[in-house]
Amino acid sequence: MGGEDRVETGYGSEDESKDERHAKKDKEEEEEEMMMTVERVFESKEVPSWRQQLTVRAFVVSFMLSILFSFIVMRLDLTTGIIPSLNVSAGLLGFFFIKTWTKVLEKSGMLQVPFTRQENTVIQTCVVASSGIAFSGGFGSYLFGMSKRIAIQSGSTPGADDYKDPSLSWIIGFLFVVSFLGLLAVVPLRKIMIIDFKLTYPSGTATAHLINSFHMPEGAKLAKKQVKALGKFFSFSFLWGFFQWFYTAADSCGFASFPTLGLKAFENRFYFDFSAMYVGVGMICPYIVNISLLLGGILSWGLMWPLIEKKAGDWYSADLKPSSMHGLQGYKVFISIAMILGDGLYNFCKVLRRTLFGLYHQIRDKNSLPRVVNGSPTESSQLSFDDQRRTSLFLKDQVPTSFAVGGYIVIAIISIITLPHIFHQLKWYHILVMYLAAPTLAFCNAYGCGLTDWSLASTYGKLAIFVIGAWAGASHGGVLAGLAACGVMMNIVSTASDLTQDFKTGYLTLASPRSMFVSQVIGTAMGCVISPCVFWLFYKAFKDLGLSTSAYPAPYASIYRSMAMLAVEGFSSLPKNCLALCYGFFAASIVVNAIRDYVPKKYSRFIPIPMAMAIPFYLGSYFAIDMCVGSLILFLWERMDKTKADAFGPAVASGLICGDGIWTLPSAILALAGVKPPICMKFLSRAANNRVDGFLNSS
16 A cells, blocks of 8 residues: 555454464465475576566556556545555556567567566566656655645745746656665665565565566466456446546536435545545555545544534634635644654654664674675575575676765765755755765665565655754745655655665566666656656646645645645644644554554454544545445455455456546546536535526526
8 A cells, every 4th residue: 555655564354264274374385385496487497688688668568557557646646645556567467568569479470589577577667666756756745735726725825935836847857856866875785685684575575476476377377367357347447437527517516426425424525436446446455444544534524523613713713714724624634744743753663663673683693694605605505496596696787886876976966956946945955964864764764664565755755844844944935945855855765665675576586686777767767757747737637636626636735735834834823722632643643553563463453544544634535435345345255255356356456446547648638628528417405406496497
């Protein structure tokens, strides 16, 4: 799952019988034994050189998939900010496209280079690196939070130094300057992370096993069936989005405004909005995430906001605009910020503790680590055949450390010179301090991600907001300086953890570290162009983008800007009693996380996640209801046929997400061309309908 901080979270069934558990254990042991000997299966196949792994067809397919996935991530980022892992979809679609390509060439007798798992890994790496820029680029958070539209939405009247409206030129330039430093920061540590420390990187490991299975005979057959299921639900989702478009001629029209739970519930953001995308997201996200979202919506829109609304005239002026941060909107934003910061602080300390504890043990036990000399394990090593082969090939194609260090210094110098011209509020010494601290923070994030699968990129970004924003000060454009600093730090630590995940995937599929690095660089470069162009399409096509009433409210843009304002102005910007409530929810967020960690797992999996609960505080529960419907579908499917659900659930979910996501492209083009839907389907109360009828009859 992704959103504020991307994470993969497992879940299980509470009703498994003893026999089922034994059968499951036997199956897991068999799978583990197979995975341990996977290189025996591929032993007869020659491993292509790192240059042969980087094929033209791989990057053509990567470019096409990068556009598709950028639309998906952008739409999710601009609606709720919850972004599930799309690695499975990238690996599966990459396999399908290249396999189709090679089959056509094979039949025509023109096939010269067979499709390998290393090439599949290159595609997956490139696509995820490219679409990852749509998240770390801040289009739904810090970057869009700089705009005048969000500044006004946040209830302030910005001065010339307090906003910077989006423009393709400076966004692309900014991303190119800051997106590559994280890659160079962790390259010298690749052997330590993967070989010496043997970090697990669960997502990278899972992706590698998936790709390995695709290229085994039985795995290829299953992959074809999965792709077929993905294509079927992709078509359904796309056509459903097209059908819904006909009924959206004006605001609040169409199926997305269907008051499924009643008009009063609709006013408080409780309704099912018929989004195939969020049903699909719900099928991928763990059950507890979806339940947490729903609980957050019930707590806020069902209880808190109606009670605080009754305090209008006492706690805040009753004459304020709905968007004013000194009214109800302020409670919505700042209480959700308090929960997000509490959750982020707890997990930062937790991951940091595990990082330091892990490092201590690694250093203490370094004499017992397998030794590697000249790219080969020594005789004293107890490595399995798989690990011996993987270690030997992983150390064969080195990315020179001098290249990484020299590249980091050169790009840092260019960045220190360039960034103050893009954001004059951000001074060269602010950037220098960040770049001196960045390698350490990048290592911490990459190491912590290897242990926990949790990237704390946005937490480091928030840290930069408060430090640099307060340092710059209100009179020197501290709000914009803080948001820009967030972008610099978030991109560095995010790409660092992504690259080490990819190194782990490459290690397990025998893809060269050099091809992984080149693929990541090319994917990042693609993302620095594709993501801004996709965002620009949204920005130009949907004129209400970023407004709370929009189909694309970009909630984190307002939240990040409010954080920057808080860093610069202090607590004086909060409405009455808001600070006390923020303290309470900040503490509650830490306590709930601590309880989740320290109670037995059979109970902790029922305790909600504060980060997920915070999102509906601002947006409402409509998307949470969609996601719970997705969870219900998966739950019933697992009850009827767990094997089939496990095999095809991710493919069905990916189809629903991809189809609805790609419909955004023709929808945006139609909006830019001025083509409007022909019908407005709107729902009225009986009293409102009578007034409309009376007006029509009188005229």
